[in-house]
Amino acid sequence: MNAKKSDKLATGMIYGLVGIVVSILVALLGYILYNGVPDINWHFLTSEAQSFSAGGGVRDQLFNSLYLLVLALIISFPIALGAGIYLSEYAKDNWVTDIIRTSIEVLSSLPSVVVGLFGYLLLVIQLNMGFSILAGAIALTFFNLPLLTRNIEESLRSVPDLQREAGTSLGLSGWKTITKIILPMALPGILTGLILCSGRIFGEAAALIYTAGQSAPSVDYGNWNLFTETSFLNPMRPAETLAVHIWKVNTESVTPDSSAISSASSAVLIIVILIFNLGARYLGNKLFKKMTASK
């Protein structure tokens, strides 16, 4: 077989593989949306959940998911960024670094329920945070750090050394080179990591059951004071996220319309993630263009 032929064959195979992946994707998303979208309406999005009667909505859960996402990212992103910079720029290529890397990777295989229980015993009980959004956000940080760190490291690495040399030859400090040249260049890759990680935050249930809790007390959306119990911004209140709600509705709910709620919530979740995903990508691209002055 000559090179031309095998090139054709391989390209064909790749197209085949991609075709299968795309059809799985389309089927899966189509299935969820087809089942869920008809049940989404304004009432569903703006009313409270019901324990056992029909007609409940997901207003609080939706907000909690978003709020938790913001908090978790605020906590985990800086840490992962620092660690990623360390691993790609400062770490020497020796066994210590290897151990750090391996342990971070091993950590990411922990089942979420273990992370959840660890968070429960440490944050909720020991540090006396109670079931709260903050405890949930920190637990999710444990969860996301490995993937996010690894991703940031990889994207920083992918910036060609030429750029570092250019920075150094301009007389910039190493730190300036990293923050002003390397980081902006690596932005698209970092963004992928951030999006993957927020996807997991949106979809995570088991770790949150023990930390952020699975009940959504009614909150007052007009109360902007962080420190009052009823404020929607209070990070110390328990909060059920959309994914936890889906889990609860599917497993222990006696509401007559539980299957409708579950499929509609799944569809809402997917739509929100899609919006977030595209939004983040759009903003990221804008930022990238601005910071690297390309085009």
Add this chain to the structure above:
Amino acid sequence: MDDIQTRLQKSSRATRQDYFGKVICYSCIGLIILLVACILYFIASKGLATFTKNGVNFWNFLTQSDWKPGDVDKYGNPQVGALPMIVTSFSVTILAALLATPFAIGTAIFMTEIANKRGAKFLQPVIELLVGIPSVVYGFIGLSLIVPFIRGIFGGTGFGILSGTLVLFVMVLPTITSLSVDSLKSVPMHYRQASLALGATRWQTIYKVILKAAAPGLLTAVIFGMARAFGEALAVQMVIGNAILMPKNLISPASTLTSKLTTEIGNTVMGTLPNNALWSLALVLLFMSLLFNLIVRFIGRRGNIKNER
């Protein structure tokens, strides 16, 4: 004079910035190490209690197949044999990774090397979308589509390793794909240019140059995919049958370490044997994941061309 002297002897602004940056990065990595150490200590102390405090024989734990931590057998030993779960976890993870890797890398190659920009731009967000679907939704879709499908084709109940593998395949696909895309993208452009200039076809360039240069990154992608497969509980639990039986074939009900852990941990009392035994499962999980990690790295080290930037 003095002024100049002090100015020259003082560290420059750039040095201080450098120092400052280093402090930040070192403290971040320090924090992560601390966290890893905490979690490892936490799991080890609970998981080892099964053997130290409750006096379970470690060898029996690994090689026996009766799991009933609340009960004792006829010799008065607690029945904590984790073998069936270890085997099942192992097979599900390996199968899912084997199945997903070609698809994921194929898709990643398509997105970075073959497709025009628009195709890649469309595909990436959609793949990333899959990460955000809660496990329980995957589980229910698996229960309503995959299990009946397997039952229809292979007979049996439809619950088993095969169904678990198929569900996990979809779940790890986005992780492996996204990370692969990143590592393929990080292969410098001049590699491709050099290869094409030598008259290599696109496939030769991909196969002989790009894939080799990206090998470490691709392996990391697979490791993270396997880690996800390992740790996944809610979805697998619904389709695998969750029965502590030695898997006889791919379609007999079985149970993974995580699915057992997740189903039972809420029903046990902290500090008692049934609870400790579950933490031992978590410990085993960590060790197995470490093992996988090392194996994959070992394979990666051979046949890897030195990746100079």
Add this chain to the structure above:
Amino acid sequence: MKKKTIISSLLALGALMAITTGCSNSSSATKSSSSEVSGKITAVGSTALQPLVEKAAGDFQKDNSKINITVQGGGSGTGLSQVQDGSVKVGNSDIFAEQKDGIDAKKLVDHKVAVVGMAPVVNKDAGVKNVTMDQLKQIFTGKITNWKDLGGKDEKITVVNRAEGSGTRATFESAVLGGEKAIKSQEQDSNGTVQKIVSTTPGAISYLAFSYINDKVEALSIDDVKATDDNVADNKWKIWSYEHMYTKGDPKDATKKFIEYMKSDDVQKKLVKDMGYISTNDMKVQKDSKGTVSDK
């Protein structure tokens, strides 16, 4: 610019931590010093009981705005061990504390808030509507393996048991198996999943709380007794148990008031029924932790 963002986010993080921990401390301090009935109650445990307690807590707080109640799941085992440690005020459980290893039941006070009945359910395909208690036992111990032996279709029986150590399983096994061990089989934890699996798997059998039984599955009668609330009340239907709320020692102040509310007619006559439970007031018999039933 980037550096500033990093610094500021780190600072913000630090400030956030400081504020929140400070705030949680101060709020708990002010709460305990107040003299009227107020306070914070955390109830953790059984996921099956959680919706009822959560709903009741919501209604209760409307009249008692000073009392803040958090209700969470986590499983009966978690509930019992946390209330024993004193980490939470109330431990919800669907199993007697005496039946759990590692729990010192003497330290805990039991408040029975509802009764739940359970019934065996089978896939509609099986073609069986009634079994004897002995047949049921033989199914779950693996002696009967085909529905045709019970007059149904020629189809293999797929046993779906409940999670080891769960209250549901303990109740079922003590009422049906009489000390024998169930065969190794599939296990599922939650009512919702079991319902879904039984309704989609031909030949499957499992058991569910009454409130989860719907027209997608076939609830079996045992010895021609139907699974109804009335039959549970006079113990004609044997498979039932209590839903417990445990406190460490006698409940005080806010917790006491809340538990009294849980037992009041407001909850027992309305909420409990709406959730598909049976009120403890309607029971004509009572059961102790060893499973002995006596007249009330």
